[in-house]
Amino acid sequence: MIFLDNNATTQPTVRVVEAMLPYLTDCYYNASASTAAFTGADRPRHEAASAMARLLNAEEPNCFTFTSGATESNNWVFKSVAGGRKIGRVLVSSIEHASVSEPAAELARAGFEVVEVPVDAQGVVRLDALRDALREDTVLVSIMAANNETGVLEPVEEIGRLIHDLCPTALFHTDATQAIGKIPVDLQGEWQNVDLLSFSAHKFHGPKGIGGLYIRPGLELEPLLxxxxxxGGLRAGTSNTPALAGLAVAALSREFHDESIRNLRDNLEIKLLEVIPGILIHSRDSERLPNTSYFSLPGTNAEELVDKLACAGFIVATGAACSSGSLKASQTLIAMDVSHELASSAIRVSISKQTTSNEIKSFLEKLFSLVLPSNPSLLSSGCSTVTAP
Known part of the structure; x- marks a missing residue:
């Protein structure tokens, strides 16, 4: 099996698994017990917080509250706003993950004014529209750092500065699930105006079921559980010590920002454009995650193609894993003004540091053999990037 769906999840490294095993066997004790300091059961939580603080250059380890992952963290942000802030305006981008867009819809039903900030044809949030949408009564702005489908990077620094200058009382939350481990993140540098940041360990070669929320020092949230x-009284429940141990090791890895990943992705796209002139590569003209390629094959049913590739041993995706199984076109591409036909023919390939050039070569050979005989029109020259519908 060749796994090319690393934006959906990543394989834990051997070191991550080895770090978890002792807390599943000999050191199985409860980290909340009064004896935790003696049994060592409280160590993974401290190590995980320190590792995340180092990875993101946060002010201190105490900035992090651990959850089951980014979906829980995102929901917590919106529930806290609903319970602890006066009713006002909430801004979200038009391409957010469902764990942001659906809680935002709940706030709208509760009386908040929820406004979607549009993106341009590349999937980048329009700063002019954000500027116009910011008002004195804005209580929360939630805009993802990197899109899970296109891989496009949002201008977090500029967004944070805009909010800070025009509406300093509003909270700025970013879902950084796809960004962490793939691009540098500096919470005391370019991202210094971020108040809340969500993440999941399984997106950067850590275990599933663990993630967290960065909370800027001095900011108080309503407890989640x-x-x-x-x-710190914010999320009740026994700590997942094995997962925390794995997260700590994954976060301390310094193999993330590897130019070889970008080169592998770029070579993939060069070959795609060379063999399939009719292909459309989305967001190619914008800054993207180095591991992500999202392309449409006009006239192709993406769902059927993904299934055929899976039967042949290649795992890719039509878009967001959380919405797979649906025949709906990518809502991210629709928000970018891509036609329904093109959005329905989109395939996402997302690689990792474990992906090899031979795996990419094998994937391309299989893709070409499946697509070209049944859709020869793809051999005709067409635009290679999507900039307008």
């Missing part, structure tokens, strides 16, 4: 003093 009650019934215990864990996570």
């Amino acid at each position: 009650l019934g215990g003093g864990q996570e």
